[in-house]
Amino acid sequence: MSRTPLIAGNWKMYKTGPEAVETAMELAKLCSDVTDVDVMIAPTYLSLPLVSTTLRDSRIKVGSQNLYFENQGAFTGEVSAEMIKAAGAEYVIIGHSERRQYFGETDLSVNKKIRAAMGSGLKPVLCIGETETDRDEEKTFSILDKQVSNGLKGLSFDELGNLVLAYEPVWAIGTGKTASVDQVDEVHQYLRSLLEKLFSNDFSDKTRILYGGSVNPDNVKELMGIKDVDGALVGGASLDADTFINIIKYRDL
Ligand code: 13P
Numbered sequence: 001m002s003r004t005p006l007i008a009g010n011w012k013m014y015k016t017g018p019e020a021v022e023t024a025m026e027l028a029k030l031c032s033d034v035t036d037v038d039v040m041i042a043p044t045y046l047s048l049p050l051v052s053t054t055l056r057d058s059r060i061k062v063g064s065q066n067l068y069f070e071n072q073g074a075f076t077g078e079v080s081a082e083m084i085k086a087a088g089a090e091y092v093i094i095g096h097s098e099r100r101q102y103f104g105e106t107d108l109s110v111n112k113k114i115r116a117a118m119g120s121g122l123k124p125v126l127c128i129g130e131t132e133t134d135r136d137e138e139k140t141f142s143i144l145d146k147q148v149s150n151g152l153k154g155l156s157f158d159e160l161g162n163l164v165l166a167y168e169p170v171w172a173i174g175t176g177k178t179a180s181v182d183q184v185d186e187v188h189q190y191l192r193s194l195l196e197k198l199f200s201n202d203f204s205d206k207t208r209i210l211y212g213g214s215v216n217p218d219n220v221k222e223l224m225g226i227k228d229v230d231g232a233l234v235g236g237a238s239l240d241a242d243t244f245i246n247i248i249k250y251r252d253l
Helices: 017-030 045-054 081-086 097-102 107-120 132-136 140-151 181-198 201-206 220-224 241-248
Strands: 006-010 038-042 060-064 091-094 123-128 164-167 208-212 231-234
Touching: 006 091, 006 208, 006 241, 017 038, 017 045, 017 060, 017 241, 038 091, 045 060, 081 107, 091 107, 107 123, 107 140, 123 140, 132 140, 140 181, 164 181, 181 201, 181 208, 181 220, 220 231, 231 241
Parallel strands: 006 038, 006 231, 038 060, 060 091, 091 123, 123 164, 164 208, 208 231
Antiparallel strands: none
16 A cells, blocks of 8 residues: 655744744745645644644645643643644644653553544544663563553554554654664564554554654655655754755655
8 A cells, every 4th residue: 555655844842923834834835846745744732723824725734742632621731632623733743752751641641642632533643762771771662562552552443544653763853863774664664563463454554654853854865765664753854944845855855
């Protein structure tokens, strides 16, 4: 099965509303001739409605960087899946390592968030990845297995139809250290067979598995050339439209 590549930009806690709109407008112009790749950007919650409106007539989709799993209620500071959807988002990033590391996200909260996303028709981008210590201790595969199995526990492949998986080795995020082709190849093959084991061959075959961690215009083509890599989740290099477009148009490099 052929999977349309997805190039996604995670803007993390960067850009005010006006700055986000400006970059989104630049990107929309630069992307006007892109047809063979799906593109998504995830600005802060505050910029979601502004960026969604800006990109209404473009083919760039918008995603949120997080959500809270309850529908509504007395949960000061939180934002629900419904609210994110109503703000114009189509995707939601769940379980990013920065949320696991700094905000106490666990596989259990990830699981609840995936359910909430599915319930509202948002497409979850489930982030997983090992730390440097995990890798040194040869625990990479057991950590990834746990993050995927527990994160998706109790969900059927019908419910998970729009899932995207993002492998982001924690040691490669924001460090300029990209995983080697062999490391990415090995992990993505492992994840593809894990999805087959947990769900089905069809599900595994149609689910996009992105790589993230210091992706830039110089390494994207090589990474996208790996058989089971179906896209990239880009942090720093997605903040500037002129840089990000080179990643989106990796085929032209
Ligand atoms: P960098 O591309 O800045 O390493 O960030 C990757 C990331 O965390 C995307 O979610």
